[in-house]
Amino acid sequence: MDYKLTYDQYQQGLERGELPGLKCNTCNNVTFPPMARCRECNGTDLEITEIAGEGTIRTFTVIRIAPEGMTAPYVVAMAEIDEGAWVMGNLVDLNPDDADMNLIGKRVTLGSHVVKGDTYSKGDSRVITFSLI
Numbered sequence: 001m002d003y004k005l006t007y008d009q010y011q012q013g014l015e016r017g018e019l020p021g022l023k024c025n026t027c028n029n030v031t032f033p034p035m036a037r038c039r040e041c042n043g044t045d046l047e048i049t050e051i052a053g054e055g056t057i058r059t060f061t062v063i064r065i066a067p068e069g070m071t072a073p074y075v076v077a078m079a080e081i082d083e084g085a086w087v088m089g090n091l092v093d094l095n096p097d098d099a100d101m102n103l104i105g106k107r108v109t110l111g112s113h114v115v116k117g118d119t120y121s122k123g124d125s126r127v128i129t130f131s132l133i
């Protein structure tokens with residue numbers, strides 16, 4: 001199978017401050033983070049596109065017991081980006097103790113930061129971050 005955007009290419013894009021996603025030439029859906037197939041129609045006719053980098057928080061949780069390599073507490077959120085995909089990331093500019101239901105519907109910008117690898121990963125990796133607008 002021909003992968004338009006591999007995990008390593010995605011990670012390198014994040015490192016450069018880009019937000020590389022995939023646009024489907026069959027149904028115009030944007031898949032982000034990138035996957036092997038379109039999340040909407042399962043098609044494989046995809047092209048690399050740059051995500052605009054804004055979205056709306058749809059749900060979140062506060063992690064109080066961290067997995068290996070992470071420091072609690074921190075906020076994990078799902079945001080619907082303006083291109084339509086739902087993306088998971090860390091809400092980074094809010095004290096986790098201040099997280100409440102008022103976060104739902106708030107606008108955010110997307111970025112990324114490095115998280116430490118754990119016993120089961122191949123090392124450090126970049127994950128999506130959200131900052132309140």
Ligand SMILES: [Zn+2]
Nearest residue numbers: 024027038041
């Ligand atoms: Zn599609």
